[in-house]
Amino acid sequence: MSAPYHEGELRAQALAGEISHGNGIRPFMPDQHRGFFAALPFLLAGTVEADGRPRARVLGGAPGFIDSPDPRTLRIAVDDGGLRAGQAIGLLGLDFGTRRRNRANGVVRSAGNGELLIDVRESFGNCPQHIVLRDVRAVAPVAAAVRAFDGLDGGPDVRALIARAETFFIATTGGAHGADISHRGGPAGFVRIEGNTLTVPDFGGNRYFNTLGNVLLDPRAALLFIDDASGDVLELEGRVEIAWDHGPAVPGHAGGRHWRFTAERGRITHGALALRWTRRQSLS
Numbered sequence: 001m002s003a004p005y006h007e008g009e010l011r012a013q014a015l016a017g018e019i020s021h022g023n024g025i026r027p028f029m030p031d032q033h034r035g036f037f038a039a040l041p042f043l044l045a046g047t048v049e050a051d052g053r054p055r056a057r058v059l060g061g062a063p064g065f066i067d068s069p070d071p072r073t074l075r076i077a078v079d080d081g082g083l084r085a086g087q088a089i090g091l092l093g094l095d096f097g098t099r100r101r102n103r104a105n106g107v108v109r110s111a112g113n114g115e116l117l118i119d120v121r122e123s124f125g126n127c128p129q130h131i132v133l134r135d136v137r138a139v140a141p142v143a144a145a146v147r148a149f150d151g152l153d154g155g156p157d158v159r160a161l162i163a164r165a166e167t168f169f170i171a172t173t174g175g176a177h178g179a180d181i182s183h184r185g186g187p188a189g190f191v192r193i194e195g196n197t198l199t200v201p202d203f204g205g206n207r208y209f210n211t212l213g214n215v216l217l218d219p220r221a222a223l224l225f226i227d228d229a230s231g232d233v234l235e236l237e238g239r240v241e242i243a244w245d246h247g248p249a250v251p252g253h254a255g256g257r258h259w260r261f262t263a264e265r266g267r268i269t270h271g272a273l274a275l276r277w278t279r280r281q282s283l284s
Contacts, residue, residue: 029068037093043059045092045181053237054221088106088107105121134277135277141274234266240260
């Protein structure tokens with residue numbers, strides 16, 4: 001692709017003092033990405049809702065619930081979840097056991113009859129930085145229970161889940177440029193909680209600046225946290241403010257480039273995923 005970045009991403013790269021030529025961003029999925037998605041038991045999705053808000057979702061199923069009939073299409077065997085044809089969607093596949101992650105951004109071609117068809121318009125991989133190794137296992141599904149709340153006032157379990165998180169996901173929108181969902185990771189406690197605001201260090205990564213570039217165009221964002229031990233899923237909606245003034249963050253050190261997310265509302269779904277993860281120390 002000759003011009004893989006929109007104006008927000010280019011501005012974010014300039015503000016950070018970093019340049020990426022977008023090598024590896026393709027308008028189709030290579031075969032290794034197609035096979036990678038087909039082996040996953042879950043998938044992260046960022047969407048743009050009817051009112052323009054981004055939403056972060058997680059879709060789950062037995063390996064094979066995702067397949068790719070051709071290099072520009074993903075088929076996902078799930079209920080539509082309110083998705084509609086023409087809706088922008090960003091997809092992130094992540095294998096905690098190998099620390100591989102691949103992206104597929106595009107548009108919902110159709111939704112219904114127990115499947116989603118996605119027209120893939122961008123496909124690219126991300127580096128394995130800040131992904132903690134985990135093994136996954138399937139468990140028997142349970143009846144999910146949803147609790148909605150304002151700000152971060154969802155009870156002590158909500159704040160505890162955030163405080164111990166080593167991974168979460170952020171969905172953003174660049175307006176007409178579509179939807180994105182990205183991974184953020186670090187040591188437990190890397191997300192600081194103050195009232196209804198979360199402060200997140202912006203560690204070095206792929207230099208694409210998809211998230212921060214989108215935020216420069218639209219500060220609205222959605223966060224998603226998954227509890228490894230229970231399968232609970234926490235979704236938050238709010239707005240992001242970026243602090244650029246001290247350069248990139250360094251793991252284990254205070255300061256550096258960071259962003260602040262002010263939560264406006266949220267919901268936690270207990271038992272949302274029939275998957276559990278166990279922390280692992282090595283690839284062996």
